[in-house]
Amino acid sequence: MGRGLFPDELSPSAYDIDYEAFYQKGYRGVIFDIDNTLVLPDAPADERAAALFQRLHQIGYGAIVLSNNKGPRVSSFAQGVGGDYVAGGGKPLPRGYRQAMRQIGTDEAHTLFVGDQIFTDVWGANACGLYTILTTPFTRREEIQIILKRILEWPILAVYKLIHHQK
Template sequence: MFGRFYPDEYVDSSYGIDYEALWARGIRGLLFDIDNTLVPHGKPETKDAVALFARLHDMGFETCLISNNQEPRVAPFGKAMNSRYLYNAHKPSRKNYRRAMEEMGTDVSTTVFVGDQLFTDVYGAKRCGIYSILVNPIHPKEEIQIVLKRYLERVVLHFYKKSLKN
């Protein structure tokens, strides 16, 4: 029933993902949400985020930030990460997931999406056939519309975790 919202992986943090294993599997493009995936909501880049992206680029990964936020939030962050970026992405619409892959020169078999929300990030990636990794939100402070979605996400995550035991 909720399977369309289930991530392919669920890990604690974007900073704990085994990117070497993804590279070994043939993944060449990484799509990231920003807020509560890489930094707390609305905050600027951190040294950890900059270091992560430098490491990913050194490994050979193409990256693209894909956010529903507006350009004043996303553009400076993208520039700090030395990454492509798409703002006002209308996730979970497929359009900008596809555009991001096109810009990176990847396809669904060589791309992974990393985000903290089931109903936008994961669902949009799954709609495109992109492997999705759900991470725990970095910080509990969020906009009210996201707080409300988190209640529904808890229900879906309950069934997702239950499905892993079967």
């Protein structure tokens, strides 16, 4: 399991993860961040995201988006991909992750978390005991408070990659 600020693994994107293999290992739920994880920040749900949710449901997963964004943005995105959602999630606090797991009927031992930020997504998911996958953000053009967190992410990513011998 990932610890603290360190993810269990890195992935180029949410669309490059072998969800079938994780299902074989016993995972039954996937919680996704939305912005810069499934689509560009504030972009609507697209065909690729909808196809991913459809694929996950076909495999047998419960799939849900967990966002700190407000209700309408999150609910319309969830509707677009045909998935469940938690809006105003309060990441990295545990409550949103726990709410998401309740809604898809999974627990921390059988749920993956996929997101692009260390200080919200990964930190909170680790605190809840989820398996955490950190994805590369689609764009670096972000709000100032996120850019500041990105700077803090650099040394953590550098250490992670040193430990795991990744480029």
